[in-house]
Ligand SMILES: [Fe+2]
């Protein structure tokens with residue numbers, strides 16, 4: 001499905017820019033980095049990750065899963081991932097004045113670092129959950145309801161500019177690799193697992209899938 005391929009490609013850039021954000025913030029805490037790049041990071045995450053990518057997921061993919069594949073909107077994976085979009089938006093709002101400031105006051109530095117760590121970990125793990133669970137499982141459920149393609153949309157000029165900023169920022173600030181991010185595939189690695197979502201089997205599986213699963217287990 002072209003829409004899902006596009007969303008995966010967007011994830012590839014977003015996860016790189018998150019690593020660059022961490023490199024930039026580390027530099028800014030010691031007076032390094034160009035302060036003018038703070039607003040460019042904000043524009044990338046608000047315009048490209050938010051208005052373009054997250055909104056396309058919610059408005060096109062999640063909506064089709066609810067309206068065409070009969071999946072619940074307010075709980076399970078869709079409720080959890082939508083909630084994560086909101087929470088990450090809140091972290092961006094909190095980070096904006098610090099990231100865009102020409103000078104970061106000493107007393108705000110630990111807070112900026114903590115926000116950048118929280119935001120990057122949340123979005124990396126969110127991307128992993130979408131790539132490994134939501135996209136393949138969602139595509140399969142849409143296929144069962146005879147939906148093989150969904151419309152995408154081109155970027156607006158502001159989104160395209162944010163996209164160009166993202167590419168330039170990755171080149172300027174080599175992405176940091178953070179082993180503390182606890183990334184991984186499957187529901188167990190998802191930040192919402194066990195809090196706002198009980199996992200795919202509990203939330204999405206139908207009687208048919210459980211019967212099929214039991215048949216397979218007993219024939220092994
Ligand atoms: Fe998402």
Ligand SMILES: [Fe+2]
Pocket residue numbers: 007011053054057127130
């Ligand atoms: Fe996504």
